Amino acid sequence: MNGDYSRPEDLAWKCRRCDVNLVVGPAVLTYMGNRITADLPQCPVCGFVMISEELALGKMAEVEQILEDK
Amino acid sequence: MQYDIPEKLRAVTGDSIRPGGLILTERAADFCGFSKSARIVDIGCGFGTTLSHLRHRHGFRVCGIDISARMLSESPVQTAVQAGAESLPFGADVFDGVFCECVLSLLSLPERALHEFHRVLQSGGYLIMSDLYLRNPGTRSYLLSSCLSGAVTKSERIMQLSDCGFELLLWEDHSGYLKEMAARIVWMLGSREDLMKLFFPGPCSACDWESIQRARPGYFLLIARKN
Numbered sequence: 001m002n003g004d005y006s007r008p009e010d011l012a013w014k015c016r017r018c019d020v021n022l023v024v025g026p027a028v029l030t031y032m033g034n035r036i037t038a039d040l041p042q043c044p045v046c047g048f049v050m051i052s053e054e055l056a057l058g059k060m061a062e063v064e065q066i067l068e069d070k
Numbered sequence: 071m072q073y074d075i076p077e078k079l080r081a082v083t084g085d086s087i088r089p090g091g092l093i094l095t096e097r098a099a100d101f102c103g104f105s106k107s108a109r110i111v112d113i114g115c116g117f118g119t120t121l122s123h124l125r126h127r128h129g130f131r132v133c134g135i136d137i138s139a140r141m142l143s144e145s146p147v148q149t150a151v152q153a154g155a156e157s158l159p160f161g162a163d164v165f166d167g168v169f170c171e172c173v174l175s176l177l178s179l180p181e182r183a184l185h186e187f188h189r190v191l192q193s194g195g196y197l198i199m200s201d202l203y204l205r206n207p208g209t210r211s212y213l214l215s216s217c218l219s220g221a222v223t224k225s226e227r228i229m230q231l232s233d234c235g236f237e238l239l240l241w242e243d244h245s246g247y248l249k250e251m252a253a254r255i256v257w258m259l260g261s262r263e264d265l266m267k268l269f270f271p272g273p274c275s276a277c278d279w280e281s282i283q284r285a286r287p288g289y290f291l292l293i294a295r296k297n
Contacts (some may be wrong), residue, residue: 066253
């Protein structure tokens with residue numbers, strides 16, 4: 001279930017530590033014991049994943065709320 | 071009656087199209103301890119995922135029914151026929167096990183289907199059921215007019231089983247799988263509104279997110295035996 005959550009402008013960013021451009025690749029997001037795999041912009045060297053504000057405050061927040069519901 | 075599974079839902083859940091997938095199927099098969107030659111029927115077998123699993127993993131003699139000809143056409147198991155759960159095309163006392171996974175709450179006549187399950191099972195045979203249920207009984211009457219009307223409370227479901235001659239052996243709450251599936255769908259589609267549109271495409275006054283939350287939908291696995 002790999003959705004692609006990268007935008008073209010995300011790939012203009014560089015990893016500050018490795019000084020290389022971000023690429024799109026699979027990342028595993030874990031929250032409250034649940035794992036979701038998604039294609040996200042990340043550093044090809046150190047694997048640091050960039051999550052945009054739009055994603056964090058939008059879909060990711062909604063998913064978190066569902067998982068937190070009693 | 072005809073129905074089709076939205077491809078978007080299939081993309082999230084895989085071909086089992088239900089919370090927990092084959093994990094709960096396997097849990098139930100282990101609990102019942104069927105013999106290798108057990109005769110098993112899967113009610114609402116859909117794409118044949120459970121049938122294929124039970125045949126290849128356990129060697130059971132399996133068959134299934136579903137009302138969707140399109141889904142049956144994709145089943146890798148050929149012993150699956152188009153039929154409704156309320157009128158099974160089988161004789162009495164035939165099966166060692168009846169699987170009914172995430173199906174009963176979709177039926178318009180669930181009690182009639184339970185009587186049919188009882189009829190086709192041999193004495194001592196097992197009914198394996200997983201489905202939605204309402205964890206907040208106070209919302210039952212409110213939801214009668216909603217798209218969740220097929221889901222009942224734990225006590226109501228157990229009473230139905232008892233009335234049909236089943237002895238309850240196991241009830242397990244697996245609501246975590248329902249929550250996980252909802253989260254995955256929202257992640258895939260984009261928002262809770264998209265999730266609601268997927269499951270409740272028609273007009274439904276009670277189908278807002280808050281109403282659904284108030285009912286506290288859960289998911290259970292139960293195993294009952296024909297006495």
